[in-house]
Amino acid sequence: MTITTRFAPSPTGYLHVGGARTALYSWLYAKSQGGKFVLRIEDTDIERSTQEAIDAILEGMEWLGLNWDEGPYYQTQRFDRYREVIQQLLDQGKAYKCYCSRERLESLREQQMANGEKPKYDGHCRDAGEQDGDYVIRFRNPDEGSVVIPDHIRGDITIANSELDDLIIQRTDGSPTYNFCVVVDDWDMGITHVVRGEDHINNTPRQINILKALDAPLPEYAHVSMILGDDGKKLSKRHGAVSVMQFRDDGFLPQAMINYLVRLGWAHGDQEIFTLDEMLEHFSLDGISQSASAFNTEKLIWLNQHYIKSLPVNDVAKHAKWHFEHQGIDLSQGPALEEVIAIQADRVKTLKELAEISRYFYEEYDEFDAKAAKKHLRPVAKEPLELVKQKLAAISEWKPENIQAAINETAQQLDVGMGKVGMPLRVAATGSGNSPSLDVTLNLLKIDQIEQRIDKALKFIADRENS
Incomplete structure (x- = not known):
């Protein structure tokens, strides 16, 4: 048997953190078992599904590096298959047409609630036969016994069939419903393991009963707990970025995001930092926690800093390039981006910040940082700047050690501390009082600049003297 998992988002919005974690767990399990990972777009909610959302999901998956082996499949392209299976269930007496009016169903619901009963369909049309008028098609759920969900995270979950009613599998307009489409898709696509959020637990017994009615093999399940914000409430927009691509825009590396997401509900001892190979070696569905996980932005920032500093500069540059270009910085007008990253990596938390503080390598700054200029560009700095300018211009081979020697000679000749030369020069060269060491910083600039x-x-x- 080939282990086959799937990620099946509804394209009604962006790829959010919870969905990305589910996709990662599904992907890791399939890949760790030498299996297949299927991407399926569940777009039966035609009114709310958009191409923009589909594009956002695909972009998010690609950014995270979660490549799929099959798909993307689209449910709206499989309606003929769903109708075929619905007809099969009708022919076998495992589904039936329901002609109940909306008024009858609302009245039934109100009466059941008034009696303190769980609202559910009462099977009125189960044996009513053909009638005139609009109808939906319902699955004939078993009356007796129980459904046992074998769950890798929660153990066996048992739900009595008496708790379930006859699910609508086709609407009056002929369109199939979500729970039915999922069953047919999982069957046709050979899905062996379903990893999804705990909000689907109520759907699972219904889907298992339909699979049994079709004599289809049952997948194994893993229902993942929700992600909470720092305040203990379900993660949402009020907590800041929840869209995966918003994290990209904010300057996070996909490697940091993947590492953070895998630990958001799964653990291997006390290990915090995982390479992809280590994730694939150690990951298991049984290692996922039942408890809800709290999203900690500070932890993600810490991981991001780690990866900016520790990844090969070429890997960081692939993702940093987008941020420089997004901020309108022309990378052709300065040093190789890899060289800038090499000296700036220790100084930033995000790639966005990296681009912001590296602008002076590629273009002229408009004005000096006010605080730095006030402190360091004083009349006393005039002579050191003039002399160091001459010594820098006299360098025959432009490299850090020769640059540092020119700065040292200036300080010695004027008999002043290094700061009296270095700080005015730093503010002059970069526009601010913060930069990597001057020798490596100036080495990436041209002498005429x-x-x-x-x-x-x-x-x-x-101008300051004359004002």
Whole structure:
């Protein structure tokens, strides 16, 4: 048997954190078992499904690196198959036409609630035969016995059939319903393991009964607990970013996101940081916790910092490039992005921040940071700037050690501390008082750029003196 899992989102919005974690768990289980991972778009809710949402789901999956082996399949392209199976159930007496009016059903519901009973269909049309008028088609649920859901996370879940009613599997307009489509899809696609949110537990016994009626094999189930925000309430927009692509936009690496998501409900000892190979080696459905998980943004930031610093710069650059371009920074006008990352990685939490603080490598800054200029571009800095400009211009081979030597010589010649040269030069070269060490920073700039920026700083000092 080939282990086959699926991720089956409804395209009514973005790929959210909970969906991404479910997709990751499904993907990891299939890949760790040498199996297949299927992507299925459950778009039967035609009014709410959009192409924009489909694109957002596919983009999110691709960004996370969760490649699928089959699909994407679309339920709206399989209506003929659903009708065929519905007709089969009708022919076998396992489904029937229900002609009950909306008024009758509402009255029944009100009466049951008034009696303190669980509202459910009473089987009125089970044996009524053909009639005139509009109808839905209902599945004839077993009256007796129980459904046992073998769940990898929660153990066996038992639900009495008396708790279930006869599910509508086709609406009056002829369209099939969600719970029925899922059953046929899982059967046809050979799904062996269904990993999904705990909000589907109520659907599972209904789906199992339909699978049994079709003599179809039953998949194994793993119902994953919900994700909570820091305040203990279900994760939602009020907690900040919940869309996977919003995390991309905010400057997170997919490697950090995957590492964070896998630990959001699953553990392997006390290990926090996992390579993809380690995830595939250790992951199991039985290792997923029953408890709800709390989303901790600070933990994700910590992981992101780790990956920015520890991944090969080429890997970081692939994702950082988007942020530089998104901020309108022309990477052709400066050093190789990999060189900038190499000296900036220790200084940032996100790729967005990396782009923001690296702009001076690729374009001229408009003005100095006010606080840094006030402190360091004072009249006393004029002489050090003029002299270091000359010494930098005299360097024959432009490399960090020669740049540092020029700065040291300036300080020695003027008999001042290194800060009296270095800080005015840093503000002149970068526009602010923060940068990596000056030797590696200036090494990525051109001498004519540095000279122009020193002249700009000298003019600032002169204007300050004359004001």
